[in-house]
Amino acid sequence: MIPSPPPRHRLPHAPAPVSWRDESGTPDRPPGPGFWAVTRHADALRVLRDPATYSSLPGPGELPLLRRLLSHQDPPQHTRLRDHAARSLTPERVQRFTESARERARTLLTRALETARATDGVLDLATAVCDPYTSLNLADLLGIPHADRRRLPGWTGPHALTDTTGYARHLIVHRRRYPDDDLTTVLAHNAQLTSDELEMLVPLLLTTGLAPMRDAAAGGLAVLAEHPEAYRELREGTAELKRAVEELLRLHPPLLTVRRTAAADTDLSGHRIRRGDKVVVSLAAANHDDQVFTTPDRLDLARTPNPHLSFGAGPHLCLGADFARLQLRVLYEEVLRALPELRLAGPVLLSGSGVTDGVASLPVRAG
């Protein structure tokens, strides 16, 4: 068992497992109607597994055009599209990325280490390794030609979906003409998908697969950099990396919350929720629920079972979870091989909003 993580991984005190929060405006955000905050693991599962009561359709204050997206649909419409997407992203397809991901991690680490040794001895694992590693892996998965890859870093943030929609159309035409071993080729040759559906799925994968993946990779390494003993255990093989990946995801969920809208009047742990109310599930809080996780604030690399909710739950469970786990495992293996110690060389700079949690800079010593 490793000592408690620093306070940034702890949650702000939640007044009650289910509580009403007002949304007073901020300089960047107009005031909202308020929402129910759900912080217990059991309540989170109840909400996420019941799409008939807690809908993913765009609620008041959300853009109606989001309704086109798989992530903002409810069964049965959601089920059909999700099945098509999931059947294209088979475990075999994901496994095929192992070697290319490993090669990429090695190359990026070697290059970053060489540059660091030739200069101030410091490398930024977030910008020099995690960013290019995760975005180029996604580019491989989706079959994005090399000439277009420099555009990837720009495809995050609030306008990402609009920015990628035009590009996705071009990519679909390209992969129909020049098929390859990638997801866009498989989807573009699926006669059961309409062009509208296809032009929604490809940009959705592009945007949902980018930021959380990068934030998880750098976030997990930041937690390890703050826990040298845990890093040592992984290097010596006394802790198992597969379990460690889950525990790092539990402590550092890149998506802190997910949103639903009540589709009917209902009751949640004694609270009357009205149709149309916004319901926000805190994945980060559920991951710290002491009724499910013993000593939830502690990094416990051997924690098992570890039913964290960082990939969500229910019908919208992350479609890229297997691909994400593979990328994290391979990256951490290569970092462990390349760096005998993970020693911070400066402050970890955080990025993100109230909804996402990322690491903008993770400076460590080259050796």
Ligand code: HEM
């Ligand atoms: C560690 C990295 C990742 C994390 C923590 C993560 C987390 C999540 C979460 C929490 C959801 C559920 C949202 C909800 O319930 O409203 C989700 C959905 C989704 N994720 Fe991920 N994700 C990650 C990586 C990826 C990757 C790499 C891809 C693509 C290759 C991807 C594609 C998707 C898609 C398409 C959905 C929507 C699924 C649906 O609505 O049925 N994710 N993700």
